[in-house]
Amino acid sequence: MGEDYRERQLDAKELEATQGPLVLDFGTEWCGHCRRARPLVESVLTEYPGIAHIRIEDGPGRRLGRSFRVKLWPTLIFLRDGKELERQVRPDDPAALRRALVRIAASAN
Numbered sequence: 001m002g003e004d005y006r007e008r009q010l011d012a013k014e015l016e017a018t019q020g021p022l023v024l025d026f027g028t029e030w031c032g033h034c035r036r037a038r039p040l041v042e043s044v045l046t047e048y049p050g051i052a053h054i055r056i057e058d059g060p061g062r063r064l065g066r067s068f069r070v071k072l073w074p075t076l077i078f079l080r081d082g083k084e085l086e087r088q089v090r091p092d093d094p095a096a097l098r099r100a101l102v103r104i105a106a107s108a109n
Helices: 012-016 032-045 063-067 094-105
Strands: 021-027 052-057 075-080 083-089
Touching (some): 021 032, 075 094, 083 094
Parallel strands (some): 021 052
Antiparallel strands (some): 021 075
16 A cells, blocks of 8 residues: 555556456546545555555556556556456545455455
């Protein structure tokens, strides 16, 4: 937790190969919406220590964000075994975040 948004050298193929639950958090350090959502996201994520969370700096020309069709920040992509199960754009509801985290934490069907 507490990690800044950083340019990651991940690609969509790598993410498709991941196992288990993963939250991708697309945004930037200077984005007001990202700064506003960060305490909520971090607070809820502390309740799910087994779920990996990666902040990815997004912007023009960033392929990973484009591959996930990210348009607004922050956008959280909830993955299970490399597959997107849910997304939240500009999250502001802790209950909705918890539902998404429970969904990706559950065993794959």
